[in-house]
Amino acid sequence: MPANLKLVSFNPNPKLSPSTNLKNFVRYCRDELTLWADIEKFSWSASYWPDTYRDTRLRFVNLDNSRLHASVTPTDNQLFHPAFIEVAKSYLRFRHTLKPHRNSAREMQAFRALEKALVEDMGIPDITKIHVRHFNRAVVLLAGYAARQNIVLALLQILHLLSEKLIVPAEVVRWRNPYVKGESYDNLRGANAPAAVKLEKVADQDAFFSIADVFSRPLSQLDHSDIMVTSVTALLLSAPMRIGETLRWRTDCLRSDNDKNGNLQRYLAYYVPKTRSYTRKPIPTTMAQVAHEAVERLVEITEEGRRLAFYMESNPTKFYRHSDCPEVSDDQKLTPEQVAQALGFIHRTACEDFMRKYTGNYSLTGFTLDSLWRIVLKEHRTQNPHFPYQESPQADIKPLKMSESLMCFKRFQLSARFSTSPVLLAPFNSDHYRKRLDGAVRSDRKNQRPLCFFTKHGYDPLRLNSHSLRHFVNRMAKQHGLSIEMITEWSSRASVQQTRTYLHDTPDKRLERTSSIMQTKQEHETLAPVSEDEAASYGQGPYHRSRYGICRRSWRAGPCIKFADCTNCSELLACKGDKIALEAIRNDRDNLVRTKNAAQLAIEAGERSASLWIEKATPQILRLIELINVMENPDIPDGSPIQLIGTDFNHEALIVEEKAKEAGVELLDKEQLALKYGQDLVECLEMLIH
Incomplete structure (x- = not known):
C-alpha cells in the first residue's frame, strides 16, 4: 500500500450501545479522516462545506430554510439541530472518503427530510431511535420534489450504512423505496408518463415567438442581456444541447464542412462534459444563418471581456488600461472622480461603497492606479475563484480559459441596474439565462419580476425552461424522420432509453406514424367545389346539374331515379315572391333543357338509350315551367303558399x-x-x- 494512502475502516462494537457507537463514529470521521482538510477555509464546525465535485457549497441548513439565499449566513435555528448536524457531517466525510461522487446535494436533501421527521416526533432528533414512522414521514416530506425517487434512494443508503455501523436499528434494511414501479419517475414524469404529462414539458410556442421577435430587432434597440438571451436561445434551437454546455463554446465553435453530397454543412464543435467527449453537432439548414448571426453577436459583446481575461491571465502588476481609464502615470495621485472613472463607476456613491469594503472608509482620496490595482486583484480573486477558468477544473481535463470562452462577460455586463465594470470579470452560469426567462412572481420583492425578459419587452410573463428547448429539438427531429439512434447521438446521450423520455408524441401522432409504417393508412383528399364556370366547361352530356355539384351518369344507365324529384313531391311548399327560390327553379329548368338537348343530339348520333333522358326530362321541364309561371303571375299576391300535386313519396x-x-x-x-x-x-x- 502506498505510504500516502490510509485504510478507511470503522469497526463498531456490538457490545456498546448505538449512542456510543455513534459518538465513536463521529469522533473517527472528525479526527481521523482528512478529506477536504487541505481546502482553504475548511472547518469541521463550519455551517457549510465545499462541494468540490459540483463547484458549490454543502450548507447544513434545515428543510424549512433549504431555499435560503447563498449570500445569507444562516442563524443557529436555520441550521440542523446540534444533535443531528454531526451525524450528517460524519456520513458525508466517511462516504466521500470511500467513494467520491456527485450526489451530495441529494444526500443533503435526504438528511433534511430525516431531521425534520425526527424533530417533529421527539424534539431532539436522536437518529439511534429511528422508527418506520420517521421514514414514512420523511418520504411524505419529499413527495413534492422532482427527484424524490433518487432522494429517497440516498436516504436508504444513509440508513443502511449507519445500520452497518450499529448506529440505527437493523430493521431499516427492510424498508423499501415507495417511488418505484407505478410511482417511479419513469412512469409518472419520464418515458412512460401519460401524454398529458409529457405535453406539459413542451416548450411554450409564444415564448419562442417573443424571443424571435426581439432577435429580429435592430441591435441598437437591444442591450447585452437581450443579445445574450436571444442568441443563446437561437443556438439551443440549432442542436439539442444543455445550458451548462454553453461554457464549452469557443469563439470559433460554429464551423462548416461539406457533407457526403458536397453541400455546405454548419455544425457546433465543443467538448461535452457529461459524456466526456468532443462532439460535432450538425445544424439544420433552416437554422444555419440564425446560428451564424447568434455567434457573431455573442463574439462582439464578449470581445472586451476576453481581452481583460487574457490580461489577467498574465499575472499583471499594472492597472488595466481600459478605454475610459484616466491617462495618468501609475503612481500619480488620483482625484475622487478619476478613482471612480478608473474603477468604472458612474455614480460616486457606488464607488465609495466599493472602496469601503477594502479600506474601511468611504474616502476616495490618496489613491493611485497602482494602489487601486491591488484592490482590484483582491476583488478579482473573490469573484473568480477558479480563474483562469469559469468553473472548477477536473483532474483529467481542464475547462476553457475565460480568454478562450465565447461566454466571457465582465462584471455587471448583463445587469440593468449597475454599470459594467471595465476591470472585473464575472463567471457565466446558467442562472444568467434561466432567471431571465422565468416570469414567476417574486412576492417577497418590490420588483416582483426583476429579470423577466418577457415583461421587459412588453409580453406576457411567460416561462421557458432551457431544457425544454432540448426536448423541442428532439421532437422536431423525430417528426421529420430521424431515427432514435441518430437523435441519441446528436443529443450526446448515453443511451436510447434516455432519448425516449424526450419524445412526447401524442397517441394520435403515434397512431399516424404506425399506420404509415404498416401501410394501413389511406389518404383522403377533399375535392374543391365545382364553380359555375367550371361546370360550363364540361359541356353537356349524360349528367345533370344539382345544387350540390354534377351528377355523373351514362346514356345507357339512364337518369337518376331522384332526378329533379322535388317537383314530384306533394310535400313541396313554395312561397310566391321568394326570389332565391325562383332563381333556383329557373337554373334547374335551364339545366334540364340543356340536358334534353344534349340527349337529342346523342340520339341523332346513334345513341338510342339517350331517349330515356328525354322521357325523364320532358315532364320535369314542363312542371318547372308551370311552377315558374305561377311564381311570376302578377295576379297572385306575394307570400301566397304554392303546393304542387306530386306523384309519389308523400x-x-x-x-x-x-x-x-x-x-x-x-x-x-x-x-x-x-x-x-x-x-x-x-x-x-x-x-x-x-
Whole structure:
C-alpha cells in the first residue's frame, strides 16, 4: 500500500450501545479522516462545506430554510439541530472518503427530510431511535420534489450504512423505496408518463415567438442581456444541447464542412462534459444563418471581456488600461472622480461603497492606479475563484480559459441596474439565462419580476425552461424522420432509453406514424367545389346539374331515379315572391333543357338509350315551367303558399310502403316500370284500376 494512502475502516462494537457507537463514529470521521482538510477555509464546525465535485457549497441548513439565499449566513435555528448536524457531517466525510461522487446535494436533501421527521416526533432528533414512522414521514416530506425517487434512494443508503455501523436499528434494511414501479419517475414524469404529462414539458410556442421577435430587432434597440438571451436561445434551437454546455463554446465553435453530397454543412464543435467527449453537432439548414448571426453577436459583446481575461491571465502588476481609464502615470495621485472613472463607476456613491469594503472608509482620496490595482486583484480573486477558468477544473481535463470562452462577460455586463465594470470579470452560469426567462412572481420583492425578459419587452410573463428547448429539438427531429439512434447521438446521450423520455408524441401522432409504417393508412383528399364556370366547361352530356355539384351518369344507365324529384313531391311548399327560390327553379329548368338537348343530339348520333333522358326530362321541364309561371303571375299576391300535386313519396305513400314491407308485399315504382317495360304497361295497369 502506498505510504500516502490510509485504510478507511470503522469497526463498531456490538457490545456498546448505538449512542456510543455513534459518538465513536463521529469522533473517527472528525479526527481521523482528512478529506477536504487541505481546502482553504475548511472547518469541521463550519455551517457549510465545499462541494468540490459540483463547484458549490454543502450548507447544513434545515428543510424549512433549504431555499435560503447563498449570500445569507444562516442563524443557529436555520441550521440542523446540534444533535443531528454531526451525524450528517460524519456520513458525508466517511462516504466521500470511500467513494467520491456527485450526489451530495441529494444526500443533503435526504438528511433534511430525516431531521425534520425526527424533530417533529421527539424534539431532539436522536437518529439511534429511528422508527418506520420517521421514514414514512420523511418520504411524505419529499413527495413534492422532482427527484424524490433518487432522494429517497440516498436516504436508504444513509440508513443502511449507519445500520452497518450499529448506529440505527437493523430493521431499516427492510424498508423499501415507495417511488418505484407505478410511482417511479419513469412512469409518472419520464418515458412512460401519460401524454398529458409529457405535453406539459413542451416548450411554450409564444415564448419562442417573443424571443424571435426581439432577435429580429435592430441591435441598437437591444442591450447585452437581450443579445445574450436571444442568441443563446437561437443556438439551443440549432442542436439539442444543455445550458451548462454553453461554457464549452469557443469563439470559433460554429464551423462548416461539406457533407457526403458536397453541400455546405454548419455544425457546433465543443467538448461535452457529461459524456466526456468532443462532439460535432450538425445544424439544420433552416437554422444555419440564425446560428451564424447568434455567434457573431455573442463574439462582439464578449470581445472586451476576453481581452481583460487574457490580461489577467498574465499575472499583471499594472492597472488595466481600459478605454475610459484616466491617462495618468501609475503612481500619480488620483482625484475622487478619476478613482471612480478608473474603477468604472458612474455614480460616486457606488464607488465609495466599493472602496469601503477594502479600506474601511468611504474616502476616495490618496489613491493611485497602482494602489487601486491591488484592490482590484483582491476583488478579482473573490469573484473568480477558479480563474483562469469559469468553473472548477477536473483532474483529467481542464475547462476553457475565460480568454478562450465565447461566454466571457465582465462584471455587471448583463445587469440593468449597475454599470459594467471595465476591470472585473464575472463567471457565466446558467442562472444568467434561466432567471431571465422565468416570469414567476417574486412576492417577497418590490420588483416582483426583476429579470423577466418577457415583461421587459412588453409580453406576457411567460416561462421557458432551457431544457425544454432540448426536448423541442428532439421532437422536431423525430417528426421529420430521424431515427432514435441518430437523435441519441446528436443529443450526446448515453443511451436510447434516455432519448425516449424526450419524445412526447401524442397517441394520435403515434397512431399516424404506425399506420404509415404498416401501410394501413389511406389518404383522403377533399375535392374543391365545382364553380359555375367550371361546370360550363364540361359541356353537356349524360349528367345533370344539382345544387350540390354534377351528377355523373351514362346514356345507357339512364337518369337518376331522384332526378329533379322535388317537383314530384306533394310535400313541396313554395312561397310566391321568394326570389332565391325562383332563381333556383329557373337554373334547374335551364339545366334540364340543356340536358334534353344534349340527349337529342346523342340520339341523332346513334345513341338510342339517350331517349330515356328525354322521357325523364320532358315532364320535369314542363312542371318547372308551370311552377315558374305561377311564381311570376302578377295576379297572385306575394307570400301566397304554392303546393304542387306530386306523384309519389308523400307522407301517406311512405306509410303505405312501410306497411307493405311488413306484409311482404313489394310496391313497384311506376316510373321504373315505364323505363324498363315502356309506358304502355303502366297505362294498362291504370285501366285495371278504373
